[in-house]
Amino acid sequence: MGASYTPRTLFLQLHLLFLLAECSLVSAFYSSSNQNQRATSLDPVHTHWHGGALHREFTAFSSSRSSNDAPQNEQDETTELLEKARLLREQASNLEKTKRQAERVMQQQQEAARQEERQKKDQWKERYSVVIPILKDMGEEVMERVDFAPRIKGGKSRILSTQAPLPLGIVLGQDSESSLITVDDILPEGNGATIGKIQQGDILRAVTACQTTMETPTWQLLAGGIGMPKTRRFMFSADGKALEEVLNAVGSNRMDAAGRDVVLVIERVDS
Structure with a gap:
């Protein structure tokens, strides 16, 4: 060598x-x-x-x-x-x-x-994130991209967002083992079937919900006022929640004074 x-x-x-x-x-x-x-x-x-x-x-x-x-x-x-x-x-x-x-x-x-x-x-961010309305501390609503960790392992699913007016016409259920909220059925006369973006078997990850709170400005407090009711819309996470809580969150969108569509975040298994 x-x-x-x-x-x-x-x-x-x-x-x-x-x-x-x-x-x-x-x-x-x-x-x-x-x-x-x-x-x-x-x-x-x-x-x-x-x-x-x-x-x-x-x-x-x-x-x-x-x-x-x-x-x-x-x-x-x-x-x-x-x-x-x-x-x-x-x-x-x-x-x-x-x-x-x-x-x-x-x-x-x-x-x-x-x-x-x-x-x-x-690619991961595109697959597992969506742009949804987020309520900020000052009360304004801003559209932001939010990441959702997949509940289906192996990279065989994706996160989607859709919106539809009430009534949605979908039947939600909860898996006894994983506690996932799933779309068990879609009624043909409901808005969920009309928009055609919700499928049976989809996992509901988040949904808009409305809540009414009493807001009292400082001048009203000094005058002994009790404040004024104000309804705010926010994203409600369905992960780990009981089915009844999720159903109440969906129904609370009726309190939205602006009458906006319900925003749903779903996870869908790749076909």
Whole structure:
């Protein structure tokens, strides 16, 4: 198996190779200079002694040959070091490119996972939330999106809202085990059948209800007044309530002075 490199080790090896190459070049330069000087000093001197001249010519020839071979060897070594440095630079560059590509792929995967999670949340919110009228503290009614936790497990249902005037013409019942309020029957002459948005087997999760309270302004209290009755409409949750309470809540919509339709929130099993 080949050796594995990290950017740090490749950088250190490159630095070391460059130092070795520089040292080799400097050494080759000084070695060449010194040997050339020695070769020059051993040049033959023409004298009257024939044997001495031959000896000096031979010595000069040997020194010149040695001085020519040494720089060549050191130059080859320097070239080899530079080639190794080039290969290390190439490996470091490839490793850095691979690292950047891996980081981009990881970022893309993380972004895709976040996008998928957002889509799941949006789908869940769309499936299990509806826009219904909500009574605020100051008495105004505001349309808001409200989430309803599913009573049917496994994501096999959805939350719907519908509205119809009284009489609804639906028969409500309560399951003895789960206490869920369900639509057991729809009378053909009722408004529930007319609008066609309520089905047998639907689970009633919430319904509008009306309540009359006495409101007494401060000036009436100071004057000893008893206040004025005022009817407010609000959303009544059917979860965990007795069937009689739910029926009373539905019937209380007759007290609505504005005569508005009854708003129902139902959970329906996917067909």
